[in-house]
Amino acid sequence: MNHLPKEVKKIMINGNISRTEIGLNRRSLLIWTLVLVFVILIYLGSFAFMGNLDFVEMIEGFPDELIAGLGMSPAMFGDVNLYHGGMVMLYGLLLASIYAMMLAGGMISRDVDLGTVEFLYTRPLSRTVIMLSKVFSFLVMIIFLWITAYLVSAAMGMFWVAPGEYDLDAQFMVHLMGFLACLAAGGIAFAFAPLINRVQGSTSLAIGLGFFFFILNSVASMYEQLEFLRFLSIHYYADLSGAAGGNPFLTGMIVLPVIFIAGVVAGTVLLNRKEFPA
Amino acid sequence: MYAVETTQLTKYYGKTRGIVEVSMAVREGEVFGFIGPNGAGKTTTIRLLLNLLKPSSGEAKLFGKKIPLSGGKLYRRVGYVPSEVNYYPEMTGRELIEYARGFYTVSNNQWIEELVDRLQFDPDKKIRTYSHGNLKKLGIIQALLHKPQLLILDEPGTGLDPLIRMEMFKILEELNRFGVTVFFSTHILEEVERVCHRIAMIKEGSMTYVGPVDELPGRDLRVVILKFADREASEVALGKLGQAEEISSRPGYYRVLSSLPVNELVARLARFNLDHLRITDPSLEEIFFDLYEPSAKGGQKNND
Numbered sequence: 001m002n003h004l005p006k007e008v009k010k011i012m013i014n015g016n017i018s019r020t021e022i023g024l025n026r027r028s029l030l031i032w033t034l035v036l037v038f039v040i041l042i043y044l045g046s047f048a049f050m051g052n053l054d055f056v057e058m059i060e061g062f063p064d065e066l067i068a069g070l071g072m073s074p075a076m077f078g079d080v081n082l083y084h085g086g087m088v089m090l091y092g093l094l095l096a097s098i099y100a101m102m103l104a105g106g107m108i109s110r111d112v113d114l115g116t117v118e119f120l121y122t123r124p125l126s127r128t129v130i131m132l133s134k135v136f137s138f139l140v141m142i143i144f145l146w147i148t149a150y151l152v153s154a155a156m157g158m159f160w161v162a163p164g165e166y167d168l169d170a171q172f173m174v175h176l177m178g179f180l181a182c183l184a185a186g187g188i189a190f191a192f193a194p195l196i197n198r199v200q201g202s203t204s205l206a207i208g209l210g211f212f213f214f215i216l217n218s219v220a221s222m223y224e225q226l227e228f229l230r231f232l233s234i235h236y237y238a239d240l241s242g243a244a245g246g247n248p249f250l251t252g253m254i255v256l257p258v259i260f261i262a263g264v265v266a267g268t269v270l271l272n273r274k275e276f277p278a
Numbered sequence: 279m280y281a282v283e284t285t286q287l288t289k290y291y292g293k294t295r296g297i298v299e300v301s302m303a304v305r306e307g308e309v310f311g312f313i314g315p316n317g318a319g320k321t322t323t324i325r326l327l328l329n330l331l332k333p334s335s336g337e338a339k340l341f342g343k344k345i346p347l348s349g350g351k352l353y354r355r356v357g358y359v360p361s362e363v364n365y366y367p368e369m370t371g372r373e374l375i376e377y378a379r380g381f382y383t384v385s386n387n388q389w390i391e392e393l394v395d396r397l398q399f400d401p402d403k404k405i406r407t408y409s410h411g412n413l414k415k416l417g418i419i420q421a422l423l424h425k426p427q428l429l430i431l432d433e434p435g436t437g438l439d440p441l442i443r444m445e446m447f448k449i450l451e452e453l454n455r456f457g458v459t460v461f462f463s464t465h466i467l468e469e470v471e472r473v474c475h476r477i478a479m480i481k482e483g484s485m486t487y488v489g490p491v492d493e494l495p496g497r498d499l500r501v502v503i504l505k506f507a508d509r510e511a512s513e514v515a516l517g518k519l520g521q522a523e524e525i526s527s528r529p530g531y532y533r534v535l536s537s538l539p540v541n542e543l544v545a546r547l548a549r550f551n552l553d554h555l556r557i558t559d560p561s562l563e564e565i566f567f568d569l570y571e572p573s574a575k576g577g578q579k580n581n582d
Contacts, residue, residue, distance in 0.1 A: 016380035024366060115364030119420070122328045123381045124354040276330040277291060278321045278362075 014125055017133035029141050032099040036092055037152050043088040047161050050077050069222035080162035085174035085244020093178045098210030100142055100182040101189035105202030107134045108193035117276045131268045138186055146179040173243040180256035181238035187263025194270035279342050281306045281428045281459035286336035289322050296322040297483045304461050309454050311474035312463040319483040320463035324432050357426035361433040363417035367406035371416050382424035393419045396445055410437040431462035435469050447473055467562035496565040502534040505554035515550050
């Protein structure tokens with residue numbers, strides 16, 4: 001690595017921190033991955049029941065605004081790809097985005113909360129390196145979460161729920177957009193985390209923001225006058241239904257990583273300015 | 279070059295005073311004690327040196343480089359033991375040591391094992407199960423494992439039993455013989471008297487003294503413990519010896535803090551009929567309390 005320019009070296013990650021962060025968060029990663037897998041198993045496994053005519057007729061009886069608000073459409077119940085992308089993963093993304101924000105926020109707040117700031121922030125590293133090392137472990141864990149979700153969904157869809165109908169390419173895009181939305185959620189949490197000194201605080205913020213984005217998108221879908229609100233929700237940019245229908249939202253593919261990068265940059269600036277009184 | 283240097287270093291937390299215009303210079307290879315009561319500003323000063331806090335004004339330097347240090351690489355030469363030691367509760371002591379070691383190039387285990395052995399530390403337990411004393415031992419090990427050139431220790435003896443505390447100071451003295459600078463804060467004055475070359479005293483955020491332990495103002499005083507055979511003579515006699523008070527736990531016994539030269543003091547004492555007499559040098563603690571009396575004047579005395 002000696003050949004790298006000074007500027008690049010300065011912003012490199014520290015493998016020691018990244019490995020340790022993954023170790024410290026592995027239990028929560030496994031729990032949340034199992035929760036997501038469980039949601040996929042239950043919801044995707046219910047596709048046959050959801051697709052029966054009585055249920056579809058019942059849904060058609062609901063007001064259009066409510067159907068839209070719940071992220072449903074009658075067409076979903078006849079197409080496993082739309083159903084999985086537009087409905088199952090909509091709730092999957094709600095859970096995963098909450099987890100992503102809890103993970104990212106907790107990584108930064110924990111050191112202040114536990115008092116390990118005096119251990120970590122007095123090492124021969126810049127705070128930028130500490131932040132980027134934590135961001136790297138966040139990336140690894142979120143990739144693991146979404147790869148697992150994709151593989152479990154694919155296995156269920158192809159071999160059990162709808163053999164021959166499950167579209168791997170479209171579902172790849174659904175999971176990719178979900179992953180990008182989680183990155184954006186994590187970026188937002190990284191931006192806020194240096195302002196929060198307790199893990200409990202960052203967890204509360206993660207849950208609050210997760211539901212806020214979800215509800216905002218639902219409300220914006222229900223009322224035309226409030227449609228502008230969807231621009232404030234990561235769910236809008238993820239557009240899982242569009243991805244499931246083979247039409248991923250290209251603007252979202254750009255906006256979500258930009259939110260992530262902007263969040264990480266803002267968080268790094270704040271962390272560099274932060275003071276740690278006793 | 280100085281290992282630690284502060285110039286007019288000031289820190290306010292909003293309107294609350296942290297430290298005010300603290301100036302000191304710790305030479306390389308020196309054992310420097312930083313003493314003061316709780317809330318005097320010791321930890322604030324240390325946190326400013328470690329870039330955990332930003333100064334309101336003034337500056338601090340480590341090895342001649344102004345803090346904040348670009349990239350923090352200079353902290354490779356620094357080991358730090360906080361007063362309150364907190365680590366990741368689910369790790370074992372050994373995992374924490376390995377984590378700390380990963381930040382430096384430490385080629386062999388021998389030194390780490392020696393530290394573990396000498397401090398009688400069991401590294402294979404979960405951190406959450408450690409007592410305060412064991413956490414302190416772990417704090418010392420992680421600070422020393424990379425053999426730093428500067429050790430910053432915030433109340434290092436707190437929580438350790440006397441034997442381990444003695445062993446820790448032996449380790450520090452050994453390291454100091456190899457040129458390691460030791461900067462430590464404490465309010466246990468016995469520790470200062472035993473190992474420090476120079477000290478700085480801080481009171482209500484301001485320095486009151488920087489210099490050798492032996493030249494501390496008040497070091498030339500004598501503490502006289504005495505009991506008069508004739509109690510009635512005592513009032514007259516005490517006024518001629520110095521500042522006196524009766525020892526509450528021993529009726530009839532007086533403690534006199536005298537600034538008289540030894541010969542003069544002995545000559546005056548010889549005039550009285552005494553049942554008990556003991557003359558000692560004042561401990562640092564006695565001087566410390568004398569300086570910290572509410573009536574004591576502030577202002578820095580620099581005997582550097």
